[in-house]
Amino acid sequence: MSLSLILGPGALGRLLALRLAAARPVALIGRRPLPGRQTLTTPEGERRQATLRCWTPTSLPAATAREATTLHLTTKAYAAEAALAAVADRLRPDTPLVLWQNGYATQPRLTERWPGPVLCATTTEGAYLDGDHGVVHAGHGRTLIGDLDGRHGSLAERLADRLTAAGLPATPVADIRVRLWHKLAVNAAINPLVARFGIRNGQLRDRPFRPMVEDIVAEVAAVMAAEGIPPPEDGWAALVWSVVSATANNRASMLQDVRAGRPTEHDAILGPLIAAGRRHGLATPALAALYRRLESAP
């Protein structure tokens, strides 16, 4: 029987664990011990309980790690590589990884370094933690899954089928790099500004924020064109404003991180755009100013 390891038992990790556990063995690996009895609250308000095996990187038995047929890496982007390094010595080198981070930092680096298959997933599912004992699946979304090398299409198909059967509709895609950059563009235009000004997403439509979004979208569009990322059908501005409207009442994840005094994922979201701008000789002053501000945030 296959075993899925979930490394990073936060909101997304526990959502995956509790959904997948209905059909297959799943174990959670976190920095601190967690209660095995976990509750999933579904978007429809149903409460489902499951007992999961929970390990820390030091307590994870080598035999369990070797049994793993998939490792889902569900930490924040800035923690992903260190988290994997803490268990990598016990995994089989051909264990498939699924990377769930926002941005585009972990994905190219681990694709290059990890000897086994590396899949990347991007999702619009929404989840938040309910203390140490559970997770709330706040809203249904969709997941896209694929690999940057284009060599693991059938594995992406199998994983997408498994996620879909577990109640997390997923589609295998051949252009996950483009999909990740599209999500990154949206996150770059929304998250740093709402985090800086402490506003809900919808307030970006109003002054004084609207021109700030427009400046960022212009920089993002230039970088994407230079990087060869095809624009969305109706253009970058339309994509960003449609997400702003669809999530108008949201307090974006970066705003929540800033308010909770946690590190933000700015490096994984703004960093690749600024680096690509530099490579192509494009100035990105609005993106760089937001990056500097988040970098120096307490």
Ligand SMILES: NC(=O)C1=CN([C@@H]2O[C@H](COP(=O)(O)OP(=O)(O)OC[C@H]3O[C@@H](n4cnc5c(N)ncnc54)[C@H](OP(=O)(O)O)[C@@H]3O)[C@@H](O)[C@H]2O)C=CC1
């Ligand atoms: N939540 C959501 O709805 C969505 C999240 N995402 C993306 O998914 C990723 C995860 O987000 P989310 O689940 O919300 O984040 P959380 O902060 O809720 O979860 C991250 C988890 O990783 C754990 N962790 C950190 N370092 C390590 C380590 N070295 N070893 C093991 N575990 C570790 C944290 O533990 P500790 O509690 O000890 O800090 C925490 O449990 C992010 O990139 C996010 O952008 C994307 C779409 C939706």
Ligand SMILES: CC(C)(CO)C(=O)C(=O)O
């Ligand atoms: C799309 C957006 C900005 C929705 O809030 C998001 O992905 C986030 O909060 O990180």
